[in-house]
Amino acid sequence: MPSITKPLIPLSPLPKNELGLTIRDYEGQMSTLCAGCGHDSVTAAIVHAFWELSTPPHMIAKLSGIGCSSKTPTYFVRGAHGFNSAHGRMVPIATGAIAANRELTYIGISGDGDSLSIGLGHLMHGIRRNVKMVYIIENNGVYGLTKGQMSASADIGSRPKKGTANVLAPIDPVSTALGLGATFIARSFSGDKEQLVPILKAAIAHNGFALIDVISPCVTFNDHEGSTKSYKFMRDHEVKEVETDFVPIRAEIRAKIPADDATEVTMHDGSVVRFRSVPAGYDPHDRMKVEEYIRDRESRGEIVTGLLYVDESAKELHEMNATPTHALAKVAYTALCPGAAELASMQNDFR
Amino acid sequence: MEPTNDQDPNYYHKVVDCQWACPAHTNVPGYIRMIAQGRFDDAYMLNRESNVFPGILGRTCDRPCEPACRRDRVDGQPVAICRLKRVASDLKGDISERLPVIPTEKNGKRIACIGSGPSALTVANDLLPLGYEVVMFEQFAKPGGLMRTNIPEFRLPDHVLEDETQVILDMGVEVRYNTPITSLRSLLGEGFDAIFVGVGAPRGKELDIPGRHDEADSHIFIGIDWLESVAFGHVTSIGSRVLIIGVGNTAMDCCRSSRRLGGTDIKVMARRPREYFKASPWELEDAEEEGVEIIVNHAPKRFVIEDGKLVGMEFEVLEWDPGARQSTVLNSVIIPCDDVILAIGQENAFPWIERDLGMEFGDWDMPVVDEATMQSTLSGVFFGGDAAWGPKNIIWAVAHGHQAAISIHNLCSDVDLNERPPQGMNLVSQKMGMSEWSYHNDYNPSPRQKMSHVELTKRFESLDLEVELGFSLEQTVHEVQRCLNCDVETAFNAPACIECDACIDICPVQCLTITSNGDEADLRARLSAPATNLDQDLYVSAPLPQTGRVMVKDENVCVHCGLCAERCPTAAWDMDLFDLQIPYAASANFIRIGAMSPSGANRGN
Numbered sequence: 001m002p003s004i005t006k007p008l009i010p011l012s013p014l015p016k017n018e019l020g021l022t023i024r025d026y027e028g029q030m031s032t033l034c035a036g037c038g039h040d041s042v043t044a045a046i047v048h049a050f051w052e053l054s055t056p057p058h059m060i061a062k063l064s065g066i067g068c069s070s071k072t073p074t075y076f077v078r079g080a081h082g083f084n085s086a087h088g089r090m091v092p093i094a095t096g097a098i099a100a101n102r103e104l105t106y107i108g109i110s111g112d113g114d115s116l117s118i119g120l121g122h123l124m125h126g127i128r129r130n131v132k133m134v135y136i137i138e139n140n141g142v143y144g145l146t147k148g149q150m151s152a153s154a155d156i157g158s159r160p161k162k163g164t165a166n167v168l169a170p171i172d173p174v175s176t177a178l179g180l181g182a183t184f185i186a187r188s189f190s191g192d193k194e195q196l197v198p199i200l201k202a203a204i205a206h207n208g209f210a211l212i213d214v215i216s217p218c219v220t221f222n223d224h225e226g227s228t229k230s231y232k233f234m235r236d237h238e239v240k241e242v243e244t245d246f247v248p249i250r251a252e253i254r255a256k257i258p259a260d261d262a263t264e265v266t267m268h269d270g271s272v273v274r275f276r277s278v279p280a281g282y283d284p285h286d287r288m289k290v291e292e293y294i295r296d297r298e299s300r301g302e303i304v305t306g307l308l309y310v311d312e313s314a315k316e317l318h319e320m321n322a323t324p325t326h327a328l329a330k331v332a333y334t335a336l337c338p339g340a341a342e343l344a345s346m347q348n349d350f351r
Numbered sequence: 352m353e354p355t356n357d358q359d360p361n362y363y364h365k366v367v368d369c370q371w372a373c374p375a376h377t378n379v380p381g382y383i384r385m386i387a388q389g390r391f392d393d394a395y396m397l398n399r400e401s402n403v404f405p406g407i408l409g410r411t412c413d414r415p416c417e418p419a420c421r422r423d424r425v426d427g428q429p430v431a432i433c434r435l436k437r438v439a440s441d442l443k444g445d446i447s448e449r450l451p452v453i454p455t456e457k458n459g460k461r462i463a464c465i466g467s468g469p470s471a472l473t474v475a476n477d478l479l480p481l482g483y484e485v486v487m488f489e490q491f492a493k494p495g496g497l498m499r500t501n502i503p504e505f506r507l508p509d510h511v512l513e514d515e516t517q518v519i520l521d522m523g524v525e526v527r528y529n530t531p532i533t534s535l536r537s538l539l540g541e542g543f544d545a546i547f548v549g550v551g552a553p554r555g556k557e558l559d560i561p562g563r564h565d566e567a568d569s570h571i572f573i574g575i576d577w578l579e580s581v582a583f584g585h586v587t588s589i590g591s592r593v594l595i596i597g598v599g600n601t602a603m604d605c606c607r608s609s610r611r612l613g614g615t616d617i618k619v620m621a622r623r624p625r626e627y628f629k630a631s632p633w634e635l636e637d638a639e640e641e642g643v644e645i646i647v648n649h650a651p652k653r654f655v656i657e658d659g660k661l662v663g664m665e666f667e668v669l670e671w672d673p674g675a676r677q678s679t680v681l682n683s684v685i686i687p688c689d690d691v692i693l694a695i696g697q698e699n700a701f702p703w704i705e706r707d708l709g710m711e712f713g714d715w716d717m718p719v720v721d722e723a724t725m726q727s728t729l730s731g732v733f734f735g736g737d738a739a740w741g742p743k744n745i746i747w748a749v750a751h752g753h754q755a756a757i758s759i760h761n762l763c764s765d766v767d768l769n770e771r772p773p774q775g776m777n778l779v780s781q782k783m784g785m786s787e788w789s790y791h792n793d794y795n796p797s798p799r800q801k802m803s804h805v806e807l808t809k810r811f812e813s814l815d816l817e818v819e820l821g822f823s824l825e826q827t828v829h830e831v832q833r834c835l836n837c838d839v840e841t842a843f844n845a846p847a848c849i850e851c852d853a854c855i856d857i858c859p860v861q862c863l864t865i866t867s868n869g870d871e872a873d874l875r876a877r878l879s880a881p882a883t884n885l886d887q888d889l890y891v892s893a894p895l896p897q898t899g900r901v902m903v904k905d906e907n908v909c910v911h912c913g914l915c916a917e918r919c920p921t922a923a924w925d926m927d928l929f930d931l932q933i934p935y936a937a938s939a940n941f942i943r944i945g946a947m948s949p950s951g952a953n954r955g956n
Contacts, residue, residue, distance in 0.1 A: 007794035036920025044856035
């Protein structure tokens with residue numbers, strides 16, 4: 001924990017976004033994580049993404065479960081709503097909140113323990129329901145808060161700081177999500193904001209459950225020689241063949257940026273995600289091919305990063321359930337609570 | 352860019368903007384921290400090491416440090432460095448035991464100083480501890496040079512001047528008062544081992560326009576001569592309507608002195624618009640507060656004499672083009688007055704130096720003086736202060752004095768004058784534990800403290816009533832915390848960096864970037880925040896171990912809060928105290944035998 005709060009320095013021309021806010025307005029409290037934690041870099045990337053998108057802070061809801069990762073919503077967008085739920089239970093809380101108010105931008109921060117061990121069932125159902133939220137797994141392969149046991153995402157052969165190498169097969173969130181039919185799947189690295197920030201923006205624009213697996217090294221318990229989730233290992237094994245640009249809808253209208261030979265995906269709100277430097281034949285819409293490509297790379301010991309799969313045609317939770325178009329708070333009371341007669345007739349349908 | 356060589360003392364010295372801008376390179380952040388800790392004696396002595404006259408300079412310095420201060424670039428108001436210097440001086444106790452010990456056995460070398468102003472006193476201060484005998488020739492009955500004759504007592508009280516000059520004289524200077532030197536030849540004949548000329552720039556510039564030398568010229572004064580007469584009590588009154596011609600600091604002293612000697616309607620007449628004034632802004636403010644009127648765009652045309660009496664002055668009213676290079680005359684006006692003081696500059700005059708001694712004179716009949724050694728072309732004759740290159744200020748005179756003393760010591764030890772002892776540095780980590788530093792690293796948002804003045808109603812009662820009251824303890828406590836500790840440096844060790852971005856994310860001024868290397872212009876444009884202040888260096892690290900990119904730091908607005916070092920998991924960043932080792936004559940001997948860091952081969956700038 002730093003000795004001081006990051007001071008507000010009154011340098012005159014701090015750049016402002018469309019809302020007139022500076023990037024400092026999107027920060028939160030001082031991080032209490034270990035110095036050098038990958039999670040803090042993810043936090044900084046989130047700050048950048050929301051600031052650049054000019055998302056009003058009060059229209060953001062941040063959710064989390066338990067773990068080092070789940071502490072981080074405190075460290076960004078201090079003006080946002082938030083819910084720090086029980087271990088692994090962030091998805092049900094988020095689903096409830098989203099059902100009640102679909103107008104906010106939801107961002108959930110989880111870790112490999114919170115998502116792939118105790119909360120795996122909820123994660124799967126979040127994917128299944130295509131709940132419209134950004135879901136970040138800050139993945140470091142280790143249980144940091146309990147002092148360094150190997151987690152469910154630890155690779156076979158990865159060595160903890162003390163003790164023997166891991167022998168259990170890892171649960172890979174990316175292939176798990178592909179298998180479950182997720183509609184937005186990305187993997188990135190906390191040490192690479194140039195990649196992570198556009199992915200975050202695309203995830204925020206996505207119409208459904210946007211999963212981002214961020215390899216986020218634990219400097220204290222998993223950044224040593226023999227770890228497969230260290231800064232060094234990622235830098236040696238990351239393959240960034242799938243590069244992502246995010247072009248917000250407004251910028252596209254203004255600038256008409258030439259598309260080159262990039263693959264483009266138009267998002268629900270009209271913004272564009274542009275895939276550059278993709279390998280020949282890579283189709284971010286083809287679930288089978290993406291899975292094959294990732295497995296092929298994996299077998300060569302490479303970790304593919306980038307926005308790997310996206311499907312903008314799928315319906316999200318509200319569309320599937322034909323729920324009201326506005327937050328329930330804005331629905332007239334008589335419509336929300338139509339009375340005993342309506343209830344009786346509804347119950348009749350189930351008899 | 353090539354990796355920055357942070358072992359060169361100049362690199363971090365330049366980061367300490369105030370110290371870099373100070374001609375004497377006073378360790379400003381160092382003494383401000385001492386004041387913050389209540390160590391006023393220590394703060395005074397640290398000042399004295401480089402600038403010799405902390406009490407005098409704490410009131411009268413031109414403050415080149417303040418426009419340079421980083422705080423000015425951060426919140427628009429530099430730290431009140433000069434005022435804090437005065438605090439150290441005002442609150443110090445007895446420092447006599449900490450002054451250099453003067454050897455009773457002399458080294459047999461005799462040095463003559465002509466003048467007893469700041470440069471000559473500095474030469475004496477530096478040479479006496481080495482066993483030199485110093486003889487000082489002073490034309491007046493009291494020491495101090497222009498500090499006494501040109502700076503009025505309401506700005507610099509006599510007891511402050513007395514204290515700080517006497518400390519040096521008490522080291523054993525033989526002062527010959529009322530002894531103007533009239534011939535360098537005869538002085539050369541007296542067998543001194545070296546002669547230091549510190550006579551200032553004693554001749555006020557004339558304004559040769561009609562009426563100047565008519566019968567009324569007893570009401571027209573040359574500014575510096577008039578101030579001198581006031582200082583020695585020869586002038587005790589002036590007419591009620593006074594015009595001051597010129598708008599430099601001498602003009603400010605003249606108008607404010609006039610206000611205390613009977614002047615009630617005082618106008619300072621300037622040829623050019625306000626932004627081109629030579630006077631320090633704070634001196635202009637003080638004068639205006641005292642009711643002095645400053646009139647711009649008026650060029651003197653003639654003195655108006657009626658019946659043998661000065662009744663006014665005629666001015667041409669000018670209009671300037673943008674940039675104030677060309678002017679056109681709009682009309683002319685006569686402004687009535689009783690007295691006129693000319694304060695349009697001063698120049699050097701050496702009528703007492705015979706031109707057949709072999710000393711070369713250059714432009715404007717000025718002796719040719721070596722910028723590094725302060726020696727004229729006549730071996731053994733040195734110049735310093737305003738006598739060297741025309742009017743500058745006290746702090747420059749002190750800086751010259753230090754360099755001249757080194758040269759004189761070299762000369763008397765048969766060492767080449769150009770062999771200057773190098774500057775060195777110490778860099779010491781300030782880490783006291785996890786997220787714990789030996790300095791106060793938090794940014795303090797206090798505004799610059801305002802100096803309180805004696806009430807206007809009381810101010811003109813006497814000439815020697817000091818106007819500035821000095822900072823109160825409460826003001827001092829706020830002001831010291833405004834200092835950004837620019838001497839506590841962010842020192843980077845590239846091999847330890849794992850490129851986790853923690854420092855970049857935490858930096859409150861976005862001055863750090865990890866990126867691919869490039870040339871300077873390219874890098875400056877690609878940083879987290881573009882580095883647009885070209886006066887401020889970029890720090891560029893060696894290639895980082897994992898990706899070969901480089902860490903780049905824009906020094907411009909770093910507030911030295913140490914958060915980069917606190918968030919660094921591998922201690923690649925550390926906060927190191929930079930202590931510039933400035934060589935003086937007294938330290939020259941041991942420096943030559945190799946006690947210094949080998950890197951610092953540069954002389955001060």
